Amino acid sequence: MTAGVRSVIVQPLILRDRALGVLTMSRVGDDAEPFGAEDLALLQGFAAHAATAIENARLYEEATRYAQRLRALEEVNRLVSSSLEPDEVLANLARAIAQFFDAAFVSVWGLDETTGRLRRALTHGDAGVASQLHQELSPGEGAVGWVVEHREPILWTDVATDPRIIDAPALVRAGFASFTAYPIAIGERVLGAFAVHRTTSWAATPETASLMGSLAAQAAVALENARLYSETTRRLTQTRALLEVAEILNSTLDARQLLKRLAIKVAQVCGVDRCSIERWEGDRVVPLMSQFADGRKMRDMWDQFLTVADRPLREVVVNARAIETRRPVIVEDASDPALTPPDWVDAFGLKAYMTVPMVRQDEVIGVVTLDYCERARPFAPWQVDLASAVVGQIALALENTRLYAEAQERLRETTTLLAVGRVLSQPDAGGDVMRRVAAEVARAFGADMVGAYLLADRKERLVAVGGYHVPKDLLRFFAERPIVLDHFPWLRESWNAGRAVCSGDVVNDPRFDRGWVENLPAHSVLFVPTLAHGQPVGGLFLVWWHTGRVFEPAEIRLVEGVAAQVGLAMENADLARQTQAKLAETQTLLSVSRALSSTLDVQALLRHFLKAVATTLGADCVGAWLVQEDGEWMEPVAGYHIPPDRLDAFRRFRFSLLKHAFYAEAARTKRPVFTSDATNDSRLPAAVREDGRHRTQLFVPVIVKDRMIAAFAAVWWERAREFSDDEIALIEAIATQAGVALENGRLFEENRQRLEELSVLHDLSRAVTGQLDRGAIVEAVRRHVARVLDARNMMVILRDAERDELEIVLRLTDGVDDPREPRRYPLGDIGLMSVVLATNRPLRTDDYAAACMRHGVEPIEDSASLGQWLGVPMTAGEQVLGVIALRGGARPFGEPDERLLLNIAHLAALALRSVRLYEERTRAYGELAAAQDQLVRTEKLRALGEMASGVAHDFNNLLASVL
Numbered sequence: 001m002t003a004g005v006r007s008v009i010v011q012p013l014i015l016r017d018r019a020l021g022v023l024t025m026s027r028v029g030d031d032a033e034p035f036g037a038e039d040l041a042l043l044q045g046f047a048a049h050a051a052t053a054i055e056n057a058r059l060y061e062e063a064t065r066y067a068q069r070l071r072a073l074e075e076v077n078r079l080v081s082s083s084l085e086p087d088e089v090l091a092n093l094a095r096a097i098a099q100f101f102d103a104a105f106v107s108v109w110g111l112d113e114t115t116g117r118l119r120r121a122l123t124h125g126d127a128g129v130a131s132q133l134h135q136e137l138s139p140g141e142g143a144v145g146w147v148v149e150h151r152e153p154i155l156w157t158d159v160a161t162d163p164r165i166i167d168a169p170a171l172v173r174a175g176f177a178s179f180t181a182y183p184i185a186i187g188e189r190v191l192g193a194f195a196v197h198r199t200t201s202w203a204a205t206p207e208t209a210s211l212m213g214s215l216a217a218q219a220a221v222a223l224e225n226a227r228l229y230s231e232t233t234r235r236l237t238q239t240r241a242l243l244e245v246a247e248i249l250n251s252t253l254d255a256r257q258l259l260k261r262l263a264i265k266v267a268q269v270c271g272v273d274r275c276s277i278e279r280w281e282g283d284r285v286v287p288l289m290s291q292f293a294d295g296r297k298m299r300d301m302w303d304q305f306l307t308v309a310d311r312p313l314r315e316v317v318v319n320a321r322a323i324e325t326r327r328p329v330i331v332e333d334a335s336d337p338a339l340t341p342p343d344w345v346d347a348f349g350l351k352a353y354m355t356v357p358m359v360r361q362d363e364v365i366g367v368v369t370l371d372y373c374e375r376a377r378p379f380a381p382w383q384v385d386l387a388s389a390v391v392g393q394i395a396l397a398l399e400n401t402r403l404y405a406e407a408q409e410r411l412r413e414t415t416t417l418l419a420v421g422r423v424l425s426q427p428d429a430g431g432d433v434m435r436r437v438a439a440e441v442a443r444a445f446g447a448d449m450v451g452a453y454l455l456a457d458r459k460e461r462l463v464a465v466g467g468y469h470v471p472k473d474l475l476r477f478f479a480e481r482p483i484v485l486d487h488f489p490w491l492r493e494s495w496n497a498g499r500a501v502c503s504g505d506v507v508n509d510p511r512f513d514r515g516w517v518e519n520l521p522a523h524s525v526l527f528v529p530t531l532a533h534g535q536p537v538g539g540l541f542l543v544w545w546h547t548g549r550v551f552e553p554a555e556i557r558l559v560e561g562v563a564a565q566v567g568l569a570m571e572n573a574d575l576a577r578q579t580q581a582k583l584a585e586t587q588t589l590l591s592v593s594r595a596l597s598s599t600l601d602v603q604a605l606l607r608h609f610l611k612a613v614a615t616t617l618g619a620d621c622v623g624a625w626l627v628q629e630d631g632e633w634m635e636p637v638a639g640y641h642i643p644p645d646r647l648d649a650f651r652r653f654r655f656s657l658l659k660h661a662f663y664a665e666a667a668r669t670k671r672p673v674f675t676s677d678a679t680n681d682s683r684l685p686a687a688v689r690e691d692g693r694h695r696t697q698l699f700v701p702v703i704v705k706d707r708m709i710a711a712f713a714a715v716w717w718e719r720a721r722e723f724s725d726d727e728i729a730l731i732e733a734i735a736t737q738a739g740v741a742l743e744n745g746r747l748f749e750e751n752r753q754r755l756e757e758l759s760v761l762h763d764l765s766r767a768v769t770g771q772l773d774r775g776a777i778v779e780a781v782r783r784h785v786a787r788v789l790d791a792r793n794m795m796v797i798l799r800d801a802e803r804d805e806l807e808i809v810l811r812l813t814d815g816v817d818d819p820r821e822p823r824r825y826p827l828g829d830i831g832l833m834s835v836v837l838a839t840n841r842p843l844r845t846d847d848y849a850a851a852c853m854r855h856g857v858e859p860i861e862d863s864a865s866l867g868q869w870l871g872v873p874m875t876a877g878e879q880v881l882g883v884i885a886l887r888g889g890a891r892p893f894g895e896p897d898e899r900l901l902l903n904i905a906h907l908a909a910l911a912l913r914s915v916r917l918y919e920e921r922t923r924a925y926g927e928l929a930a931a932q933d934q935l936v937r938t939e940k941l942r943a944l945g946e947m948a949s950g951v952a953h954d955f956n957n958l959l960a961s962v963l
Helices: 037-080 086-101 127-131 142-150 168-173 206-249 255-269 299-310 317-325 342-348 381-425 432-445 472-480 489-497 553-597 602-617 644-652 661-669 686-691 725-768 774-788 832-839 848-855 895-962
Strands: 005-015 018-028 105-111 118-124 154-158 178-186 189-198 274-281 284-292 329-331 352-360 363-372 449-455 461-468 501-503 524-532 535-544 621-627 633-640 673-675 696-704 707-716 794-800 805-813 824-826 843-845 869-876 879-887
Touching: 005 037, 018 037, 086 105, 086 118, 086 189, 086 206, 105 142, 118 127, 118 142, 118 189, 142 154, 142 178, 142 189, 178 206, 189 206, 255 274, 255 284, 255 363, 255 381, 274 381, 284 299, 299 342, 317 329, 317 352, 317 363, 352 381, 363 381, 432 449, 432 461, 432 535, 432 553, 461 472, 461 535, 489 501, 489 524, 489 535, 524 553, 535 553, 553 602, 602 621, 602 633, 602 707, 602 725, 633 644, 661 673, 661 696, 661 707, 696 725, 725 774, 725 895, 774 794, 774 805, 774 879, 774 895, 794 832, 805 832, 832 843, 832 848, 832 869, 832 879, 843 848, 869 895, 879 895
Parallel strands: none
Antiparallel strands: 005 018, 105 118, 105 189, 154 178, 178 189, 274 284, 274 363, 329 352, 352 363, 449 461, 449 535, 501 524, 524 535, 621 633, 621 707, 673 696, 696 707, 794 805, 794 879, 805 824, 843 869, 869 879
16 A cells, blocks of 8 residues: 555466466556456456466476486596596595585595494585594484485485484584485495585475485495405405415425515515514414514514513413404504513514414414504505414414424434434343443434443432443543532432433533533533433433534433333333243242142142142242141141151141241231241241241241131242342232132122122212202112112002191002002001101011011012012101012022112212201292292381371361360
């Protein structure tokens, strides 16, 4: 009205029933005429044309914009296809997406197939903003994680309000209000996603969504192609590197030259500054090689590298992790003392390093360390893969080199041992044998001199018996100067242990006797004892006329092997002598055995026996005595080569095992005693010393079952006789052979039966110990009883104290479980088992029915027909828990059967009592818990009553004041 408008006509712009806008006409002025029907018709015509024109303009604008998007999409395709380098592809992709959406900030995310996490691979835009955002996400975490997990896009959502965006505050501060994300996938595999941030919103139309899908598909193909190209290039590089390493590995078996070239090449192909190789032998570290990629030498660092063996292997954290994971361990910051020993950082200049375990047959045999010492740099995945592949070949090469070195060492050992063996196998040429042995040892070890020593009679000194290349001016010294073991404590320790010992500087070694070494020039020495029959009998000294000789473990092993061979030759000679002696003893024992088994006549048996003793010992005469019933006096029963003039005195001679000291000693110790001066030995009875004069007497007790039952005495009239341990042992064997022969058969059977019984008891004890299931215990009893007794008809009953009844828990009939009723009986109503329960004593019989009648109990029908019966109580302390009964059987039950079954019953009772105690305790705990619950409820009700009473009292007080 203020504008002077007096007439207005409005016509809507409609096209295909869709309103596009309005068309307005107006007339101004006081004299303006109102609009008429003609004006309205004209306006409607204009409106129809205007609606068509507006729609055409809109369609043209959309087509133009869509064509621009297509051209942009074509540009994206050109950009992402212009390179196969992954980083360049990602940069082109981010730039194209930013250009496509006119966005200031774009992130491209990649999905790590190894860790399953999303990592921000590249950012197009402000780096300061990127530093404030998450760099890693899990699928489902944040908006990008949601897109990857659901494989659905988020189209232009509000940054401030969408809860899926976890970096919303930082994005809002940067001025970004709108966000979209789209998954990048190829087939069923998600490669990642891209995220776009704009300061203003963007219209989400179907065409836009379709173009974004096309963009994501092109990005996926481009990324996959770049990945495949990168992987192919990397594989090709790795293959070339592996071929170069393999060429080095196959070039030589010389360990040092091999490792030096190998370390340099590995450092070069893996792109690091240095490569170090260590081998592990048990818990010991053996430094093998350390080389820079450029081959430069640094002596100080090499000396430091050799000292890494001083540190315990598992004390280094990366070593422990490598052993545990069998995978490379990467330390990107070597200055962290939790991972790297600080002295290593100072000594080697470590900045970052990777430790790769060398695994052989699932065992870590060492590590290869690749490090950066110029500046810290991260290790790329291709470096890890390449290092792992190369180290696998190094492990195989080291193993082959080790086997080659071992083969060479074994060849050397074999050659040396064969040479020594040839010397020892030649006919003995006196002391020349040891000289020839010394010569072979000197040649094998490159020693300047070798001396062979033997232990003197008193086992306190070593005396020289042979040598090789002994200097002439020292020959007399070694020949006349024995080695006193007490002056060399370390030598005695080696001697007692039977192990080699060495010194690289004898003159300055405080372990050596000063009086010995001051007469010798400076030298290194290796000593190894020679053993015979497990005992040291001599030794070999290997001498080098210079100091600082290093003795390798292989050398120590070889020299010990040579010493063992020398000792073995001595031992073989001793064994040959012992064999002859044992053969003679065996023949003696065989003759005695034939004599003892030739007759049952006591006198004839003793005569044969005494003749064998006299022949074996070369005695002048031998007599035998028997122990009388009183256990004190000995009565003569037989003699061999007794002089006729002394025969009557021999027959009358009785002596006491208590009063006469000589014979009492033998009875007490149960060992032979002898005297080489019988005439003056006060231990002998006076009658023997005066009437039966002789020089030597050997008295031997005959022991059977640790009881002296007889004895014999050998006498030498004029000769003083000493007896070795072997002779005493032989005489003892002869003396006991007769008793042993009689007892062997009986003892064998008894021992076999006892062993089986003990085995059953042991197995049953193990089966029931800790078992809290009654059924399992009963089954174990059944199974183990069946091993030693006829258990085809077996019953086990238990006493139910609460119900005052007997329960049958096991009933076997002809080896089959019999489930028939009744299973419970009143006390005193179950045949002979009632008697066993009442008396707490075992009971066995050959006539079950007659025994029931005898004890006044009613027989059980099934048991009455079986005849034999054996029942034992299961007793734990003073309490009878039940009865185990065996019925029938191929033979009557004997006392051993009763004793065995009683022991089994005791074990079963103890186990069953444990079950019962466990059940009672469980029940008691349950009752206690119920009582506690009841008490709590009672207390709650009491407290509630007190509260109600208090409330009522307060109300009464209020009402009283009102009234």
